[in-house]
Amino acid sequence: MGFNLMQNFNRPYIAKSVAEFWKRWHISLSTWFKDYLYISLGGNRSHFLIWQFNLFITFFVSGLWHGANWTYIIWGSLNGFYLICSNILDKTKLLGLLFPKKIKYPSFLNFINVTFTFFLICFSWIFFRAKGLEEAKYIALNCFRGWSEPLRYIKQNGFMAIADNTFLGINIPTIDTLSFLFSCSLIIFLLFAENKMGNNPIYSYLQRKKWQFRWAAYYFLIISIITFGVYGENQFIYFQF
Numbered sequence: 281m282g283f284n285l286m287q288n289f290n291r292p293y294i295a296k297s298v299a300e301f302w303k304r305w306h307i308s309l310s311t312w313f314k315d316y317l318y319i320s321l322g323g324n325r326s327h328f329l330i331w332q333f334n335l336f337i338t339f340f341v342s343g344l345w346h347g348a349n350w351t352y353i354i355w356g357s358l359n360g361f362y363l364i365c366s367n368i369l370d371k372t373k374l375l376g377l378l379f380p381k382k383i384k385y386p387s388f389l390n391f392i393n394v395t396f397t398f399f400l401i402c403f404s405w406i407f408f409r410a411k412g413l414e415e416a417k418y419i420a421l422n423c424f425r426g427w428s429e430p431l432r433y434i435k436q437n438g439f440m441a442i443a444d445n446t447f448l449g450i451n452i453p454t455i456d457t458l459s460f461l462f463s464c465s466l467i468i469f470l471l472f473a474e475n476k477m478g479n480n481p482i483y484s485y486l487q488r489k490k491w492q493f494r495w496a497a498y499y500f501l502i503i504s505i506i507t508f509g510v511y512g513e514n515q516f517i518y519f520q521f
Contacts, residue, residue, distance in 0.1 A: 286307060286311075288306060289305060290304040290307065291474060292304035292305040293394075293398055296393035296394055297366060297393065297397055298359065298362040298363055298366060299363055300397075301401055302359070302363075313338055313341070313342055314338075317338050317341060321333075321334040322334055328367075328371065331367075332364045332368075335367075336360040336361070336364060337360075338360070339356040339357065339359045339360030340353065340356050340357050341356070342356045342359075343355050343356020344356070346408070349412075350412075350413050351407045351408065351410050351412065351413060352407070352408065354407045355405075355408040358403075358404045358407065359404055362400055362404075403420070406419050406420055406423070
């Protein structure tokens with residue numbers, strides 16, 4: 281149609297740092313805040329303390345942009361705090377002492393960095409998703425509690441017990457074993473396909489294949505959309521911002 285849209289998400293949850301995450305997550309919005317607020321404030325061309333202030337203000341305003349609620353303000357401020365701490369550790373060379381560049385197992389270090397970044401980002405999402413401060417506080421204080429009973433239940437009844445809506449008496453949607461396994465298989469397939477294609481769009485990947493493979497993929501996608509598509513009215517999440 282002649283529209284060239286920028287890539288908006290680039291596998292953000294494999295980021296090895298919070299700074300890298302925000303280069304991969306919601307790129308269009310992040311770029312807007314960088315160009316029109318962060319750089320306008322002076323960006324990183326100022327004194328180190330002013331640079332950190334610019335970072336914090338950018339994420340603070342990003343929180344306000346999502347909604348005039350304390351939860352969004354804390355979410356934005358928390359991500360700004362993450363970046364400031366990272367810059368301080370980098371400037372004081374503490375990161376180099378904790379994680380030397382010449383390490384025997386770099387892949388293991390990357391795994392640690394991705395896992396730690398994932399934990400920090402997911403923790404900040406608590407405040408983004410919560411309806412209020414009390415709910416956010418409750419989730420933050422209790423998300424790591426009460427694991428012993430579910431683990432004991434799974435050990436006694438098998439892992440597939442979580443596919444049953446009687447799991448610990450929790451009111452969860454009913455899903456049969458076959459559907460549960462099929463859903464897990466699709467998630468694994470998507471992760472594998474995303475890793476295989478990298479930053480190449482799916483249409484570029486298909487264009488390099490033979491026409492038989494391309495058309496088989498097209499028909500598979502069409503049938504999948506018809507079969508598994510959601511046809512109800514669902515409000516786009518960003519309409520609320």
